[in-house]
Amino acid sequence: MISKSSIEQVFETARVEEVIGDFVQLKKSGSNFKGLSPFSDERSPSFMVSPVKQIWKDFSSGKGGNAVTFIMEHEHFTYPEAIKYLAKKYNIDIEETEQTDEQKQEADERESLYLVNEYAKQYFERILFKTDQGQAIGLSYFKERGFTNETIKQFNLGYSLDEWQGFTDEALKQGYQIEFLEKTGLTIVKPDKKFDRFKGRVMFPIHSMSGRILGFGGRILKVDKKAAKYMNSPESEVYHKSKILYGIFHAKQSIAKEDNCYLVEGYTDVIQFHQTGIKNTVASSGTALTPEQIRLVNRLTNNITVLFDGDAAGIRASIRGIDLILEQGMNVKVCGFPEGEDPDSFAKQNTLEELTTYLKDHSKDFIQFKASLLVKEANNDPIKKAETIRDIVNSISKIPDQIKKEIYIQECSRIMDISEDVLFTTLAQINKKGVQEANKSNRNDQKQNAFQVVKSEPKAQKVDLQYELERKIIEILLLYGTEIEDFEDLVLKESENGELQLEPVIQNAKVFEKIYLDLQEDEMQFSNANFKTLYQIIIDTLNQEPEFSTRNFVNKLDQELANDVTTILMNDERYALHDWERNHIIPKEKQHSIAQLVTQTILTLRCYLIDKKVSEYQNDTLREGANSRSILEDVKDYLGLKMLLSRKLGKVVGGKI
Template identity: 40%
Template sequence: MNRADIVEVVGQFVRLKRRGANYIANCPFHNEKSPSFSVSASKGIFKCFGCGKGGNAVTFVQEHERITYPEAIRWLADFYKIELEETKASEEQIQHQQIEESLRILNEFAAQYFHDALLQSEEGQTIGLSYFKERGFRTEIIEQFRLGYCPEDGSSFYKAAIEKGYAPEMLEKSGLCKNSNGRWYDTYRGRVIFPIQGMTGRVLGFGARILKTNEKSPKYINSPENELYVKSRVLYGLYQSRQSMGKADECYLVEGYTDVISLHQGGVDNVVSSSGTSLTEDQLRVIGRTTKNLTILYDGDSAGIKAAMRGMDMALAQSFNVKLALLPEGHDPDSYIQAVGASAFHTYIADHKEDIIGFRMEVGMKEAANDPAKKSKLVNEIAETISRIDKAEDFALQDYYIKQSSERLQVDEQGMINLVNKFIRERIEQDRRQAQNRPVEEQQDYESTPLPEIPGNDSNERPDDAQEWQLICVLLLYGQKPAEGFQHVAEMIYQRVDFDIIEQADVKEFYTLYYNYVSEHESLPELNYFTLHTDQQIQRKTANLLHNKNEVSPNWLEKFGIAMLNGEENYINDVESTLCYFELKKLKALQAELRKQLPQAKDEQSMLQLMQQFVALKKTEQEILQRQGTVIVKSASR
C-alpha cells in the first residue's frame, strides 16, 4: 500500500489533468460532463464531489473493478510486481485464487515458450518469423508485443509444460492444450501467437493465426473464457496503448491484432482492437476511462462498413464522441500505414473521419434511393440511434442530430422528436421488465448501495457539524507541526479542547482513534495510518475530510465572527480558528448555564457571584475574539 502511487493507479483507468497540487477528471463512477473527481498525490486519496465516493488507491481499484478488498490488494501487488503473503482464506477463495494464479503463471510460461520458439528454433525462424517479417514487423515490435510461434509437431508445448510440472487440467482450462481419446495435443500447433495482455502487462490469454491454407480450421482462434480471461472486457493492445490514448485524448479502434501492431510500428500508438468480436459495453467502459473520443477505423468495403456500425449505439449511449474513418478501397490499417507512413495516416484520418450518424444517413440514403419502404426503415434506424444519446448529459448533441437528420431525411422535425422519444420509452420499459424478471438477489445494482458518507456532507447536517469535523481535519493535517508552548499541534488540541463539548459520535470516535494511537505508540500517527486504515469507513471518512470542498459553515462567522484562513502556510490560523470555536462553544455553554441559575439565586450575594462569573466569561470570550483579530459588539442580553 505504501508502494501504490494514487496518481499512477488512478491514471491507469482515468485520464487525469493536473490542477494546482491535485489532479482532476470526470468521475469514473457516474456520468458527468464537468470534472468533479479529484486526486491528491500528497495525501494518497481520491474524492468525487458529485457521487461522494472517496478513498485510497486500494479502495479505488476495489470500487472501479467491482472486486473485494483482498482482490484489490492482489491487483495492486500484480501491478507493482510485489509478492504477497496471504493469511488464511475461505476454501472457495483459496480455490479461486489458486486457479487464477495458476493460469497467470501458466500463461507467462506459455508466452515465453512461444516467443523463444519463434526466435530461437529453426522451425520458428523459418515459418513464424518469416511471416512476421513479410508483414514488415521489426524485431523491436515483435519483442514489444511478445509475439510467438507454436511448433507444428502437435505436442511440443504440452510435453514442455508437463516437464515443468504444470497440471494437464490447467493446460486444458487455459485452452493451450486439448485431449482427444486420451491423447494430448497443442491447440495452437503450427500457428503464430499473439499474447493478449491485461492492464498490468500480465498475459490473460492468446490469439493464434494459422499460416497454412486449411479450410477445416479457422484462420484465428482465441483462448476460451476462464477465471482469468473474460473476452468481453479485454482489448488487444491496451497495455501498449493506454498512455498514448490519454495523451492524444483519442482512441483508434481497429479489427485485428496485426492492425494494432502495424500502427504501433508506424508511430500511431493510440490504438486498440476488439479482436474480431463485436464491441461490448465493458470494452467501451475500459476505453472511456482514458478518453471519450473514439474513432473507428475499418476497411472501405461493405463488410468493413457493417463492422464499423456495430457497437456504435452503445458508444453513443456512453457519451462517446464517435467518429468513423473508412480507409481507401483495397487498404486496411495495416497496409495503409505501411504504404503512407504515420504523418500521412494521421492527416488522412483527420480529413476523412465523419460523425457516425451523418455517415449512417449517407450510406442509408444511397441504399434507399427512391424506395419509400427503405427510407422509412432508415428513418427508424436513425431515430433509434439518436435515442441512445443520453438526453440528460448530451441534450444539445441529441437536439443537433434531430435537426440535422430531419433536414437530410426530409421528415417533419416534431415527428422525428416523437419517434426518438418512442424508442426511449420502449427501452426504459424493456429495462424495467428485464429488472423484474431477474432473481431478487441480482436486482440490486452495485451502485445503489454505496458505503455511507461522512456526516457533514448532507442537507440534514446540523449547523455546527462542519466545525466539529474541521477539528479532525486540522488534527490529521497539522498534528505533527510545531506549536508555541506545546510539543506539537496535536498536544495543543488535546490540552485546549474539552472532549465532552464534541457532540457528534463519529467525530468523537475519530478523535479517540487518533489519541489512542498516540498513547499506544508514544508517537503521532502518519496521515497514511488513516488513509490506509483497515476499516474502510475510516478510509472513506478521511478522504472525504481532506477533499472537502464545502466551506466551514457561515454560522461560525455569523455566531462568533471567526473568519477561516486556509492552507498549509496558514496552518496556525486554521488551528487557532478551530480551537477558538470549541473554546467559545464551551464559554457559551457555561454562560447558558449561568443564565439558568440567575433566576434561582436565593439571595443578593449569590446573584452577585453569578453575575461576576458571567462577566468573567464574557471577558474571556472577548479576549479570544481579539486574539483572533476580530471584534464583535453584542449586548450582554444577547
C-alpha cells in the first residue's frame, strides 16, 4: 500500500497539463488547452484541459478527471500504478509496504503480462552487461553499430543467451508462471518441451507511450537461413504491433516540441538518429504503416516526414504510406538518402549539424517527391505521364481538407505542366467513383438485410429538466459554494388596502448555506443517484473546509463521481473547442449575479416538482373517480403555490437583485 502522505504529495506536485502533454499535443485556448482526443478517432479537437481547475474533459468519449485518472484511462493503469508513474515523473520518493505473495497472485492477467515483460527487460539487460556471452556477442554488436553505453541503457537494449531455456528456466525460478511467459510470447510451449523464443538474439524492448514494456524485437546475429533475421513478440493482451510505434516513448516530447515526426523503418534507425540528436524519430518496426500508428503521431503533431532507404524497396514503401497519412489529414514530407545509405548508416557518418542540414534541404512535399519520382519513371512516354498524373491526383483526393486539395491541384498543375481544369475534372471523377463504390456497397448491404425486421428510428429524447436543474445546483455549489451573497427572498404581505403582495427581504448568507436551507425546507431530494451522493459530500466538505478547492475535491472522489464533476466543471469551456468567438458567435455568459442564479434555479426546480406532483394527483383522480375531494383540494393548494412561485420567479428573472 502507498502511504497517504505520498499520494497527497503526488497530487500536489503533478500538473495535469504537463502529464497530458506527454501524450497529447495541446494548444492554448484562452486560459485552457485543447487537443485531439486520445480515446477516439477524430480530426476536430474535443479534448479540453484546465490548468486552473487541474482537470481534463474528453467530450467525444465522455471521460474526464484529474492527472491520475488520465493515466489510469490512457495506460489502463490501476490507481497505485498511476500514482507510481507520476511519482517517477516528478522524482517523488513514495513510501509503500511490500506486496505479499497473495497480493501478487491477485494481480489481473494484464498486469501479470506487464510484470513478465518488465522482468524480461531487466534479465536481457543483465545478460548483455554481466555475462561473458552477452558482452562478447551482444554488446560487441551494439558497439559495432556505434551505440554508446548511455544509448544502450537508455533504450534498455539487451541480449538473450544462445541457449534453449536460459530465460525460461530463470523466470520460472523467480516465480513467474509459465502461463504468462507463454502469453507474452517470451516462451514457446509445446506438449513435450518449452523453450525461449528469442534464443541467441540481441533484444529491443518495445515501450508504450508511457514507458511500459509491451513486447520485444529480437535480431539474430549468426547466419541461419532457416531463422528470420528479425522476430517480434506475438500479439497479446498488451502488445498490438499495428497500434504502437517503436521509439514513441523516447520521442514524444521532442515530437511535440519540434512539431514534426521523422518516420523510419527499423529499430537501429531510431536509435542512431536519437544518439545523433534527432530525437523526434519513430519506426513502424518493419510492419506496414497503419492508421492507428499515424493517429498516435497525430496526438503530438500534425506533421510527418517519411525517411526511406535509397533503394527501390524503400521508395515503394514510402509511397504506400503517403496516402494513409494524407487520409488522416496530416501534412507529409518525404526525404530519401543517397543510394546504398539508410537512416542508420547516414546518421552514423554525419554530425548533428550535417544531418539537420541534409534533412532540411532534401525533405520534399509529397507532391514534389511523387511527381519527380513518377515523371522519371515515365521517361517522356505520354501514356505513362497520364498514369503518373492520375496517380498524383488520386493521392490528392485522399486529403479531407478542401483548401489543401485545391492548393495541391495548383502545385500539380505547375509541376506537371497541365491545366488546373483537367486536374479538377480528374479529381471529380475519382471522387465520384469513390461515392459510387460506397453506394454500391450500401446497396449490397441492404440486399443482404432485405428480409430483416426494420427498426424504427428512435425519437429525439426530451430534455430531462429535473436532471438539468439538479446538475446546475451541483455546479453552483462547486463554483460558488463559499461565496457570500445578499439573497432577496420575496414574501407575501398584506398591504394597507388588504391586498396580498410580494415584498423583498434581504438575507446575507453563503451560497451553500442558502441552497441547503431551501432544499431542506421543501424536503427536496435529488432523483439522480450520483448527484444525490455528490450533494451530500459537497455540503459536508464546505461545512468542514472554509478554503474549498475543486482540485482537492476531485482528487478525493472515486472515478465515476470525479468524471461527473469534471463534466460539470468543464461544460462551459466546451464552446472554446470550436473557436466560436473567432467566427463572431458569442455564447451567452453566466448571469453576473450569483444570488440571482441560485434563486432562479431553486424556484424553477420547485415549480417543476409541483407540476410533477399535480400530474400524479390528476392520475390518482382518474383512477379513484371524481369523488376524491381531498385529492382535488391538494391539487388546488399546489396550483396556488405554483402561482406564487411563478410570480417570484418572474421577478427574479425580470428584475435585478
